[in-house]
Amino acid sequence: MDQKKITIYSTPMCVYCRLAKDFFKKHNLQYTEIDVLRDMKAREEMFAKSKQMGVPVIDIDGEIFVGFDKGSLEKILGVRQM
Amino acid sequence: MYDLIIVGGGPAGVAAGVYAGRKRIKALLVTDTFGGQSLVSNEVQNWIGTKSISGFDLGKNLEEHLREYSDVEIMDGAWVKSIIKEDKGFRLQVSDDKSVNTRTVLIATGSRHRKLEVPGEKELEGKGVAYCSTCDAPLFEGKVVAVIGGGNSGLEAVRDLIPYAKEIYLLIRSEKTKGDPVTFEKISGNPKVHIVTMAQTKEILGTDHARGLRYVDLETSMDKELLVEGVFVEIGTVPNSELVKGLAEINPYGEIIVDHKTQRTSVPGIWAAGDVCDVLYKQNNISVGDAIKAALNIERYLHKE
Numbered sequence: 004m005d006q007k008k009i010t011i012y013s014t015p016m017c018v019y020c021r022l023a024k025d026f027f028k029k030h031n032l033q034y035t036e037i038d039v040l041r042d043m044k045a046r047e048e049m050f051a052k053s054k055q056m057g058v059p060v061i062d063i064d065g066e067i068f069v070g071f072d073k074g075s076l077e078k079i080l081g082v083r084q085m
Numbered sequence: 086m087y088d089l090i091i092v093g094g095g096p097a098g099v100a101a102g103v104y105a106g107r108k109r110i111k112a113l114l115v116t117d118t119f120g121g122q123s124l125v126s127n128e129v130q131n132w133i134g135t136k137s138i139s140g141f142d143l144g145k146n147l148e149e150h151l152r153e154y155s156d157v158e159i160m161d162g163a164w165v166k167s168i169i170k171e172d173k174g175f176r177l178q179v180s181d182d183k184s185v186n187t188r189t190v191l192i193a194t195g196s197r198h199r200k201l202e203v204p205g206e207k208e209l210e211g212k213g214v215a216y217c218s219t220c221d222a223p224l225f226e227g228k229v230v231a232v233i234g235g236g237n238s239g240l241e242a243v244r245d246l247i248p249y250a251k252e253i254y255l256l257i258r259s260e261k262t263k264g265d266p267v268t269f270e271k272i273s274g275n276p277k278v279h280i281v282t283m284a285q286t287k288e289i290l291g292t293d294h295a296r297g298l299r300y301v302d303l304e305t306s307m308d309k310e311l312l313v314e315g316v317f318v319e320i321g322t323v324p325n326s327e328l329v330k331g332l333a334e335i336n337p338y339g340e341i342i343v344d345h346k347t348q349r350t351s352v353p354g355i356w357a358a359g360d361v362c363d364v365l366y367k368q369n370n371i372s373v374g375d376a377i378k379a380a381l382n383i384e385r386y387l388h389k390e
Contacts, residue, residue: 015223017217053211072162074162074180
């Protein structure tokens with residue numbers, strides 16, 4: 004099965020962004036990171052997708068997650084243990 | 086059936102977990118993330134034995150230390166929904182609709198951001214109303230923002246915003262800051278920063294996005310408005326004690342009342358440690374020590390039973 008497409012919008016100091024990225028790495032999931040501190044166009048894109056001004060915003064095959072909710076990510080990515 | 090379930094992955098929960106592991110107590114720790122409230126701190130300088138560490142690394146170290154003890158099961162990315170007292174111990178309802186049984190429980194759920202509880206706050210959360218300045222400050226580049234709260238976390242939010250925001254209003258409810266004078270002097274000298282004292286926030290204004298806030302000037306009782314696109318709320322914390330509401334004794338501040346020698350709550354079989362209980366000083370190092378007191382006392386209780 005092909006891996007779902009993951010895009011994470013983040014800022015450099017955001018801890019929950021780092022937790023999310025570590026989580027993807029741990030499960031060998033490929034992801035695209037977009038730093039919205041530098042990329043203003045991406046920032047607009049993130050606002051449009053999430054209707055939100057907060058990071059991280061995670062786009063998984065078009066489904067939008069705001070913040071790092073490990074449980075939900077594990078479920079949608081099919082890596083939930085136990 | 087577990088002997089102990091620890092709820093929480095901050096310094097208290099992990100400390101109890103490590104001790105439970107060393108004592109070979111059959112334990113489970115349930116948490117959403119590791120690190121507790123310090124997780125979002127840029128720098129922690131009072132974690133004893135370490136001159137300086139980021140909240141992120143502190144959380145990582147705690148998790149790694151706990152994972153050394155394979156006897157302690159870990160359920161992370163999870164949370165406990167309810168605790169039900171049964172004949173022998175307790176039944177915990179965990180996320181994913183799981184149910185687990187245990188002889189004892191340690192509540193180490195810490196505390197969370199206090200909300201203003203004013204109109205517009207909930208509606209505009211994430212739409213200009215923010216609670217994590219280290220995360221979201223860069224998104225307010227070139228904007229006029231307000232920080233509400235005159236304690237240390239309010240001052241730190243201002244400090245986080247200075248590189249990005251155009252102007253920052255710091256709203257303090259009393260006559261002066263309760264934070265450290267050293268931090269206050271640093272930020273109040275910055276031309277971007279405007280200090281507004283005796284200000285009580287009444288409403289966040291805006292529909293799709295925050296466009297301002299209304300506050301009462303407590304000196305004159307006059308209503309005033311500020312045009313801001315961001316509102317960072319830093320007005321202290323609330324203990325996460327809802328899990329034992331109606332079960333254990335809780336004081337008017339929402340803190341679980343414990344015996345400070347053993348960390349026992351009013352319910353035999355339930356202990357509490359860290360910021361969720363009525364400890365006078367909410368500190369990482371204190372949470373660790375108190376949770377260890379609890380773990381040792383729990384071990385004793387399990388052997389006696």
